[in-house]
Amino acid sequence: MSLHHPYDDTLARYAAGRLGAGPSLVIATHLAGCAECRARVGLFEAAGGALLEEAPAAAVRPDLFAAALRRIEEIAPPAPPPRHASPLDALALPPWRRIGSGLQWRRLRLDYAPDANVIMLKVAPGGKMPHHTHRGTEYTQILQGAFHDEFGRYVAGDCIEADDEVEHQPLIDSDVDCICLAAFDGRLRLQGFFGRLLQPLLGI
Numbered sequence: 418m419s420l421h422h423p424y425d426d427t428l429a430r431y432a433a434g435r436l437g438a439g440p441s442l443v444i445a446t447h448l449a450g451c452a453e454c455r456a457r458v459g460l461f462e463a464a465g466g467a468l469l470e471e472a473p474a475a476a477v478r479p480d481l482f483a484a485a486l487r488r489i490e491e492i493a494p495p496a497p498p499p500r501h502a503s504p505l506d507a508l509a510l511p512p513w514r515r516i517g518s519g520l521q522w523r524r525l526r527l528d529y530a531p532d533a534n535v536i537m538l539k540v541a542p543g544g545k546m547p548h549h550t551h552r553g554t555e556y557t558q559i560l561q562g563a564f565h566d567e568f569g570r571y572v573a574g575d576c577i578e579a580d581d582e583v584e585h586q587p588l589i590d591s592d593v594d595c596i597c598l599a600a601f602d603g604r605l606r607l608q609g610f611f612g613r614l615l616q617p618l619l620g621i
């Protein structure tokens with residue numbers, strides 16, 4: 418059972434086809450394992466995004482968004498959406514590349530969106546993710562293991578959205594490798610030793 422889910426406005430943008438290819442892949446992976454968010458997306462799809470199309474998502478005040486959501490719930494009781502297979506099942510995943518002690522990564526190529534920045538990271542227990550900040554939003558789905566940072570603890574099934582206010586260095590605290598799927602809709606700035614190694618490899 419996930420404790421951390423994508424924000425409602427992200428699910429609404431996903432439902433309306435307005436999320437980039439990379440972030441959409443992360444959200445679809447979350448949906449494959451999260452009935453609660455599948456129901457939310459089903460609700461947005463049932464409403465056809467009509468209410469949300471009236472104003473750009475970025476300009477919607479939270480109280481207006483909540484009011485719109487209540488209206489959608491009134492007019493469109495959620496139907497149970499079909500179970501989705503994980504989109505990762507359909508992708509040919511490249512081999513892992515080791516870039517340091519306890520840290521491996523691979524970049525996913527999406528045929529339909531060659532420029533999308535989507536990576537998987539595998540970090541050994543006790544290891545740290547590269548220290549980084551973002552320009553734009555980073556979407557991360559935890560596929561295996563767990564980590565924590567100064568904001569909380571996150572386990573397999575959780576989805577985390579971090580915007581450019583966040584600067585963090587997650588620490589792996591599971592007894593198995595932590596594997597994450599991450600996409601960025603802006604530029605990622607990596608810092609520290611692994612960051613300097615990873616940045617040129619990613620070409621971002």
Ligand SMILES: [Zn+2]
Pocket residue numbers: 419421422423447451453454455
């Ligand atoms: Zn969810």
